[in-house]
Amino acid sequence: MTTVSQPSALAGAAGDEGEPPSSTYNSGEPGDDPPPRSRRLGSAPSQRQSSAEDVDAEKSEAVPPRDDDRGAVCVDLVDATGRLSPAETERLCGLAERAAAITLARAARAAREIGPRLTPPMGGPGEDGSQLRVRVVDDAEMAAAHERHMNAPGTTDVITFDAADGAAARGEPLDADVLVCLDEARRQAERRRTEYVHELLLYVVHALLHCLGHDDRDDAAFARMHAEEDRILTELGVGAVFDASRDGGAA
Secondary structure, three states, X not given: OOOOOOHHHHHOOOOXXXXXXXXXXXXXXXXXXXXXXXXXXXXXXXXXXXXXXXXXXXXXXXXXXXXXXXXXXXXXXEEOOOOOOHHHHHHHHXXXXXXXXXXXXXXXXXXXXXXXXXXXOOOOOOOOOOEEEEEEEOHHHHHHHHHHHHOOOOOOOEEEEEOOOOHHHHOOOOEEEEEEEHHHHHHHHHHHOOOHHHHHHHHHHHHHHHHOOOOOOOHHHHHHHHHHHHHHHHHHOOOOOOOHHHHOOOO
């Protein structure tokens, strides 16, 4: 897992200078090309208005309340495509915020089960400075970033830049930049028969897990990581997304 010390260039144009990222997702098989409440919704001007479906989906999202193991995670989400509606952008940002809190809380609980001496104390996410910056891009920007940072041609679904250099896996604050591709999310959502907002959320969770030390380079690690993604999304109230095509659709 390659890490970077200065990944903030990812938040800018794909052509900005920067080191190689920690990972890409890729919705394929193991071994494939390694595929706020601050809410600074810095989206480009939206090309579509909120629809009744957007509002209904946001109202129907089952988001569990926080418990004592969870705190606020500062999530900045930018829609660089201008193709998400304001309601979709707000909804994705809120879901990403809750998913980040759940993911870090699950990691903290797992570390405590292993043994408190093995992992330094972990403060509440956000309260200890945890930050996640997500940029929604199109195929063109993702392909440019994929080529520049991974030396790989073509688009992909997510690229993760871990500014904390693996520190989140040791219980320290999360600090990461993530590119997620809207075009790829739409294609995969059609294949899985799920929502593309949920597919984008899956990519965010995948990036979070990479920052916490997960990998998917062999069959066993691949299965563990994607099962954990779906457990997190189920706890969030979204339901399984990675396995949605096999389960007949996300809940």
